[in-house]
Amino acid sequence: MRIGELARRTGVSERSLRYYEEQGLLGPERTPAGYRVYAESDVDVVRHVRMLLEAGLNTRFIRNVLPCMVDTGDGLAPGCPELLPHLRNERDRITVAIDGLATARTLLDEVIEATPPDNSEYEAWLARRVG
Template identity: 75%
Template sequence: MRIGELARRSGVSERALRYYEEQGLLSPNRTPSGYRDFEESHVDTVRRIRSLLAAGLSTAIIAELLPCMVDTGEGLAPGCPELLPHLERERDRITASIDELTTARTLLTKVITTTPPVGAC
């Protein structure tokens, strides 16, 4: 499929899709006319890219990780054992990030639901 279809199906802009390719996250074939030709599997790949990007991983890390995610039909297996230490660090960083967000949410919820004393603000 060409870039337009992948953009519609993944909800990602064509601009971003070209950027992902530039960063080595996607490697579509090219038609003789120069148009990018994406595979069906790229739809899932783009979803993974968005998820990892949203979690704070760099495009460089994602580029290394993607080819190492072996789809076993059951789940994803680590195709590159040497990346595990790094991945565990990322996971811990995400966990810490979640904790901070949870703390902030709790604070905001408290402020939002607490009855203000007369005359406040």
């Protein structure tokens, strides 16, 4: 199938599919005219890539783990036990990022809460600060 068909069947843009190819996640055949031709199995590959991207993994990591991932029918699972420590490290990295974002949100909530309820109070406060 051509790139447009793969894009339609997976809901992924042609631009993203080209990017996946650049990153070594897809390896379509080429016609003599240079057109990409994808295998039926590439539909699943793209879906797996999307799932792993949505899980917070980057394409370099995905390129390394994708060959060992197994589709269980309910999702992906590592088919190689040696992947588990790497997946746990990625999960820990994401947890740290989530904690940092939660802290930032709390601080922003405090700033928002400190804002006077109406414009006149804000303008008076601003005048005291500037003047």
